[in-house]
Amino acid sequence: MFTHYDPESAALTVELHDQFKAFIAGQWDAAKLAAHQTDRLREVVAYARANSPFYRRHLAALTDEEISGLRIDGLSRLPFTTKDHLRKAQFDVLSRPVSEAWTFYETTGTTGAATPCPRTNADTIHNNTVLTAYYRDLLAAHGDRQVIGVSGPSELHATGDTFGDVCRNLGHAVAKMWPHSPVIGFDRALEVMRLLPMTGLFCTPGMALRLAQKATEAGLRPREDFSLDVLLLTGELMSPSLLANIGTLWGAKAYNVLYASQEASVLAAATSDGSLRTAPLINHYEVIDPDTLESVEPDPAGVRYGELVVTNLYAGAKPLVRYRTGDLVMMTEPGPGAAVPAPAVRAVGRVHDRLSLNGHPVNGYELEDLLLAPFRGYLDYQITVGDDAGRDRLFLTLKADEAVVRAGTEHAVRACLDVLDTTLTVEIGTPGPITSTGAMVSWKAARVVDLRTGRSDENGAAERIAAMRK
Known part of the structure; x- marks a missing residue:
């Protein structure tokens, strides 16, 4: 509604709405998309160099003529931007002062200095248009009057505002709740979920599992005592096996709905065909070999596998140029x-x-999908990597009934030996709150205990967060 008072934002909303409508309908050919990305690339690089103290230094070698001649297939002349750059530069990365943003967010800062992530109206409109356009058909399959919960990691994270705005665009009611907050807590969150009743929930996979654990401990049955139709999961590594298990626990359809970061914003979103799809109208994507830093070519199956590099194609508070996400992807x-x-x-x-x-x-x-494939109905899991006389071996700990573990163990043990030449032992246990820290730290720090290596900074961060969540 603020756009009524901001004609520039109102015009941008209409422009992007029409662009995405035509793009999704297949009315953009390759030439039109390339021209759009080229124009936006030149605009953003010039804008960042002119307005960001960091990029003024980082892109100092580029002349105005070189920027005006940039092409999307010739980005190798531009230097990468890394997380370390963002941590060191802090507010110098910004292309607009915080006073010109509509809101301020920051990264969690669990494994390094938190970095500022303010959003201008342009940032929010570009990113939320992607989600609104992509989620429309996906959510329509579950009815047009959903009551959807949103659980995010902190008050300074974009999760609540983003999904709240998108649901409002699509006509769905929203309840924002943070179960890890001392004010709300899990008991009240579960009570709200039943009271409304909540039909959908945006959260991390770890949160979906944690809520199911807490419900079970309270004597509730997640499938029977709640009304969830759809789980909209994001923020952590998510294999098909884990996704299927979470859907089974809650008796709901579980989707991997968003690939994003606080720094780079929306990178891909779920569509009605079940895939996460990129947003080429607002970002340019590269896939590189993380060791050689060279561009990766598609394999015989047409898949590019490597580290994702993204360049934002809109002039907001903090556009990033050739940002190395640190994420391995298959595109x-x-x-x-x-x-x-x-x-x-x-x-x-x-x-x-x-x-x-x-x-x-x-x-x-690959490892999560392989080990968890035959199991359904577990409430949590953790992997331990050990060494036995020079041979690696794996242990999978499941918080589950004996029948769940017994039904899948033989299959998991055989698959692990066949694929990884590694023995696997499956056991029943309680991993504890450390497994809920994946969105704050990393999948490995939260889910893997590697006895072959020493503790890392991420291990320490995960343990500190877990200690506060007991």
Whole structure:
């Protein structure tokens, strides 16, 4: 509604609404998209260099003529931006003073200095237009009068405002609740979920599991005593096996709905075909080899696998140029049946979360999917990596009934040996609150105890957060 008082924002809303409507309908060909991205790239690079003290230094070698001649297939002349750059530069990265933003967010700062992430109206309109356009058909399948909860990590995170605004755009009611808050807590959150009743929930996979644990401990049955139709999950690594288990626990359809970061904003969103699809109207994407930093070519199946690099294509508070996300992704061009004509992307783990097991490299997504595939109905899990006479071995701890563990153990043990040449032991146990810290730290710090290596800064951060959540 603020756009009624801000003609510039009102005009931008209409422009982007029309652009996305035409793009999703297939009315943009490759040439039109390339021209759009090229124009926006030149605009953003010039804008960032002129307004951001960091980019004034970082892009000092570029001349005005070189910027005006930039092409989306020639970005290698531009330097990367990294998380360390953002941590060191702090407010110098901004292209607009905070006073010109409509709201201020920051990263959690659990594994390094928190970095400022203010949002202007332009930032919010660009990103929320993507989510509104992509989620429309997905949520329509579950009815047009949803009551949707939103659970985010902190008050200085964009989660609540973003999903609240998108649901308002689509006509759904929203209840924002933070179960880790001492004011709300899990008991009150569960009570609110039943009272409304809540039909949908935006949260992390860890939160969905934690709520199910707390409900069970309170004598409630997640499937029978709650009205959730749809779980909209984001913020952590999420394999198909984990997604299916969470859906089973709650008797709801579970989606991986968003790939984003506080720094770079929306990178991909769920569509009605079940895929996370990129947003090429507002971002340009590269996939690089994280070791050589060279661009990755598609494999024979058409998949590009490597670290995602993103350049924002809108002039907001903090546009990022060639930002190395630190995330490993698998990106595939859209096929004829794609709900949105944009590449599909799967985030498969942090670059530094990669593991080697008896000589077999494996990312978090692959390992989680492999080990959890035969199990349904567990409330939590953790993986331990140990060493036995020079051979790596795995232990999977599940918070589950004996029948759940017994039903899947033989299959999991055999699959682990076949794929990774690694023995697996499955046991019943309670991992504890550390597994709920994945969105704040990393999947590996939250879910993997690697006895072969020493404790990292991320391990320490996860333990500190967990101690506050007991």
